[in-house]
Amino acid sequence: MKKMGLILILFISFANFANAENHPSLEVKVNGMVCDFCAQGLKKSFGKKEAVKKIDVSLEKGVVFIWLKDGQNLTDKEVEKAVIDNGISVVSVQREEDEKE
Numbered sequence: 001m002k003k004m005g006l007i008l009i010l011f012i013s014f015a016n017f018a019n020a021e022n023h024p025s026l027e028v029k030v031n032g033m034v035c036d037f038c039a040q041g042l043k044k045s046f047g048k049k050e051a052v053k054k055i056d057v058s059l060e061k062g063v064v065f066i067w068l069k070d071g072q073n074l075t076d077k078e079v080e081k082a083v084i085d086n087g088i089s090v091v092s093v094q095r096e097e098d099e100k101e
Contacts, residue, residue: 023096024056024065024066024067024096025066025067025068025095025096026064026065026066026068026074026079026093026094026095026096027063027064027065027066027093027094028063028064028065028066028079028083028090028092028093028094029062029063029090029091029092029093029094030042030062030063030064030083030088030089030090030091031062031088031089031090031091032087032088032089033057033059033062033088035059036059038059038086038087038088039057039059041086042055042057042064042082042083042086042088043055043057045082045083045085045086046064046066046082049074049078049082050069050072051068051069051072051073051074052066052067052068052069052072052074053067053068053069053072054066054067055067062091064083066079076093079093080093
């Protein structure tokens with residue numbers, strides 16, 4: 001019985017690891033995001049974009065995580081404009097495929 005439980009746990013862990021949806025398409029490090037109002041502004045701005053499937057903002061880490069819809073993309077300029085329009089600056093934009101290299 002313990003083996004079955006262990007196998008089930010390993011299978012679930014592998015399925016979660018293999019699921020690309022767990023990893024954001026873009027990780028945008030920002031500077032100047034100092035309050036929840038800033039975070040909500042970014043969520044609203046990116047949420048309006050057709051290519052965006054999901055967005056999460058970490059105020060503590062100063063990072064915006066963006067999941068894109070299949071076959072969709074946002075250019076670095078589009079990302080930077082959305083961030084700058086909210087009065088925040090972009091430190092870096094890292095794409096999921098950047099990590100694979």
